[in-house]
Amino acid sequence: MKMHDGLSEFIERQLRNRCGLSGADYQVLAHLSEAPEGQLRSFELGRLLRWEKSRLSQHLGRMQNRGLVSRERCLADQRGAVVAITPRGSDLIKDAAPQHVADVRDVLIDHLTATEMAMLVTIGDKVGERLAALEHKHAAGLPPRPKPAKSAPGSKPSTAMVTDTP
Amino acid sequence: MKMHDGLSEFIERQLRNRCGLSGADYQVLAHLSEAPEGQLRSFELGRLLRWEKSRLSQHLGRMQNRGLVSRERCLADQRGAVVAITPRGSDLIKDAAPQHVADVRDVLIDHLTATEMAMLVTIGDKVGERLAALEHKHAAGLPPRPKPAKSAPGSKPSTAMVTDTP
DNA sequence: CCCATTTGGTTAACGTGTGAACCAGAACGT
DNA sequence: ACGTTCTGGTTCACACGTTAACCAAATGGG
Numbered sequence: 578m579k580m581h582d583g584l585s586e587f588i589e590r591q592l593r594n595r596c597g598l599s600g601a602d603y604q605v606l607a608h609l610s611e612a613p614e615g616q617l618r619s620f621e622l623g624r625l626l627r628w629e630k631s632r633l634s635q636h637l638g639r640m641q642n643r644g645l646v647s648r649e650r651c652l653a654d655q656r657g658a659v660v661a662i663t664p665r666g667s668d669l670i671k672d673a674a675p676q677h678v679a680d681v682r683d684v685l686i687d688h689l690t691a692t693e694m695a696m697l698v699t700i701g702d703k704v705g706e707r708l709a710a711l712e713h714k715h716a717a718g719l720p721p722r723p724k725p726a727k728s729a730p731g732s733k734p735s736t737a738m739v740t741d742t743p
Numbered sequence: 744m745k746m747h748d749g750l751s752e753f754i755e756r757q758l759r760n761r762c763g764l765s766g767a768d769y770q771v772l773a774h775l776s777e778a779p780e781g782q783l784r785s786f787e788l789g790r791l792l793r794w795e796k797s798r799l800s801q802h803l804g805r806m807q808n809r810g811l812v813s814r815e816r817c818l819a820d821q822r823g824a825v826v827a828i829t830p831r832g833s834d835l836i837k838d839a840a841p842q843h844v845a846d847v848r849d850v851l852i853d854h855l856t857a858t859e860m861a862m863l864v865t866i867g868d869k870v871g872e873r874l875a876a877l878e879h880k881h882a883a884g885l886p887p888r889p890k891p892a893k894s895a896p897g898s899k900p901s902t903a904m905v906t907d908t909p
Numbered sequence: 910c911c912c913a914t915t916t917g918g919t920t921a922a923c924g925t926g927t928g929a930a931c932c933a934g935a936a937c938g939t
Numbered sequence: 940a941c942g943t944t945c946t947g948g949t950t951c952a953c954a955c956g957t958t959a960a961c962c963a964a965a966t967g968g969g
Contacts, residue, residue, distance in 0.1 A: 578747070580866070580867040583871065583874045584874070619947070627748075629927065630947075630948065631926085632925085634950085635925080638949090639924080654935075655935085656934040657934090657946090657947055684870065684873050689869065692862075693866055696858075704850065707850050708750070708753055767955085797920080797956085798956055799918090800917095800918060800919055805955090820916095822963055
């Protein structure tokens, strides 16, 4: 945990100081610049980033204001939006990427042996599997489809912080 | 990075759902409960957590409102404050701690071999050293003590996001 | 002793993340 | 064709973190 905190603080500071990009900005631009035409459906981007949709919506709004991306309604699906990287955004990430990569090497990769790197990867994989398994179990534990009965909701939503799962 | 995100999301969710505590709350209570008399000077706590002082101040305010900690002025140093864990806070963390530990084992430790654990530790140490070295280098690169000349500040603070270090 | 500096802490403004409520368009079952 | 449900997105209220400004008490050098 401490390692991650230190690592990401350093990386993000470099990114912000040199290019005015947050880590979030960087990820968005990275995905967009790798996509065909430099554009993606909003929900695709959300899936790739594993972000809450509200977070994505708000962050894209801010990035749009800064001229890094553009948004317009999708023709095929009238409710959806396609997000595209702008020339400005493209320039920025083309500038940021190599430095970013260099930073990561400089602070992490270059100082690990091949064995350590490999081990790190397998650890990550193991944890990923375990988390997926737990998520699965959770999903299975809940009612398949609660089918919100049209009448008699019974209890108020209860904004209380400590709630027993009934 | 993905590993850390998944890990901390899972851990924090458990903590929040079961006890109504955020990770931050947990750390504060953990440190306080380990301290003699269950109390600490604010700045000690800040040093232990490596938190910005404003963050600490605000978080303690919220925790105080929830009745998890209490604050009063320090007798020895009239500007300082001592933070103490309340009975309620104490109960909460006594309840949370074992489950928290179990979660960490369940999702990480139990699935790693001794070799992997050891490797993970050495990796963390290496990164820590590297980061410390870089920080040191940075500090050295800056003027030892800028000695803010009483007159002629020269340039406006410049709220611009992209700034070249002059 | 006095003034400058440092230290401990709070506050305000802002950017950012989360969950819930909400809305419109699409998909589906009958 | 129709209501119902699902999906993609936005918006709101709130919690959280950071920076900068600020204040009062302590410290320290002449």
